[in-house]
Amino acid sequence: MASEKLNIIEQFKNLDVLKMDRRTFLKAVAALGATSFVSVYGNQLASALTFSETKVLWLHGAECTGCSESALNGEKPEFADALRELNISLTYHETLLAQQGIFNDGKLVNTSDLNAEILLHDLIEAGNYILVVEGSIGNGPDGTGKICMYGGNTFKSVFEHAAKNANAIIALGTCATYGGITVTDAATKKYCDFKGVMQTEQDRNDGMLQLLKINKPCVNLPGCPSHPDWLFLTVAGILLGKLDLTDPSWLDADGRPLMFFPQDAVLHDNCPRRGYYDRGVLDKDIAQGGCLWKIGCKAPYVHSDCALRKWNDGTSLCMQAGGPCIACVEPIFPNGSMPFYEEKERVEILFGVNMGMVAAFVIGAAVVAAGVHAVRRMKKE
Ligand code: SF4
Ligand code: SF4
Known part of the structure; x- marks a missing residue:
């Protein structure tokens, strides 16, 4: 993990943040996180x-x-x-x-x-x-x-x-x-x-x-x-002129920066418990150490980089600490993700409260992804 981080830093450290095009800047903030971003570009930020x-x-x-x-x-x-x-x-x-x-x-x-x-x-x-x-x-x-x-x-x-x-x-x-x-x-x-x-x-x-x-x-x-990184890196991007507020193409349909809330991936893709999910090791109660799907994890429907960025300076995240994801970054939170600790296999039940609206713009491709995963998982049971 540490060497992976060093490789990422190595990849970006010789670039000039002020001369980067927006695409490269977005890649850098998504990959580096605030900690490495400051260590790599702190001097350039200060002078700029x-x-x-x-x-x-x-x-x-x-x-x-x-x-x-x-x-x-x-x-x-x-x-x-x-x-x-x-x-x-x-x-x-x-x-x-x-x-x-x-x-x-x-x-x-x-x-x-x-x-x-x-x-x-x-x-x-x-x-x-x-x-x-x-x-x-x-x-x-x-x-x-x-x-x-x-x-x-x-x-x-x-x-x-x-x-x-x-x-x-x-x-x-x-x-x-x-x-x-x-x-x-x-x-x-x-x-x-x-x-x-x-x-x-x-x-x-x-x-x-x-x-x-x-x-x-x-x-x-x-x-x-x-997440503090999301705030710091967004403000940095705006102040450096890399994130143009008059051109919202770096935002998703819900106004979120795509580099932190990617629409082509869901949180579940990078969960540290994903191996358990794939092998059908599904916890029925808390503190059993396997996948948390059956006790209410909503991460297969969630677009965020929590599993890569993690919390508390990259230490852990909800599922790693044993808590199912409750979809706190999605517009439907909390009504659409409650009850928090119940398995919701069928999307129409998961987002039943506001299904008409939600199906139109909240979950999109994630539903398809989660549906496919659910079918795969059921076959393994
Ligand atoms: S369902 Fe939740 S706990 Fe299980 S692998 Fe996916 S994100 Fe991790
Ligand atoms: S509940 Fe919120 S902070 Fe926790 S993993 Fe899910 S989206 Fe991230």
Whole structure:
């Protein structure tokens, strides 16, 4: 494994990241991961971005802050180093802001003239920033947005103000991209009416941007949480001019970068437990060490590079740690992938909740692939 990594680094280390065409850049970020990308191209990044500081405003809507946690837990590069490598000024991030408020003028944030709401308002008015949105945006009840308040304002109105003045938007995590856990089927779902930035779980054209008639380029980086590499490498690509936000050909139909969410492969293809699947060693309970298909693994339907990139600085991933994939990067998560720990052989049952919509644009070729695998597996039983 280590020698495989060295070979990959060897392949890219003599290339000039600034002169790469987009195709080569996409290959490099997909193969290297953030850790090796920084070790191979760190100096080039530093010289390219020294004179072009980028402002980032990071807003939290309806969410659990897990995507911030994930970004902050990134190890190589660490979050602060990633900001430095890319010459980013994180001007607003609510979870980290309390300290900024205290130190801005020595008073506690809520008693200060420099409180968070005033600071945010001024930053938005100044414009010229990338907006990162973590969490969905509440439209309910009845279009008021009052289900999610941000200080004295609705988050819907704060998002509207910030989105209108942004140069570009990154929707981070499945709540911000498609609604995620905030649109889990419940009696209150219609009342809350949470929406992703560009789309919802059921409709690619029903995001908050469309509702507010705001036309801004947006990249979707789903995941519950999203991977720190996906964020770092996407921002690096944008800042280096390799990922053109006006040309979405590097994004899939759900707004995800194809280099991390390939449409011609599914997560199951590279699972470390794949050998067990092929030999029909299918666990019936947790902690048995075989393939997790029968206890609910949805990876045969999922497009993501989790199994190659892995988590916690390349240490492990859900299936490796014994947990079935719950399809957290797909628009149908979580309604379409529940119950999480039940085998779902037939696609119409797996995605039964929204089958008409899902069949049209979510699973595509993955269904065929998974169907073929299911037939192969059944023959072996
Ligand atoms: S079904 Fe899940 S656990 Fe089994 S091989 Fe595929 S991805 Fe791995
Ligand atoms: S393996 Fe599946 S559940 Fe785990 S992070 Fe990747 S897509 Fe999400």
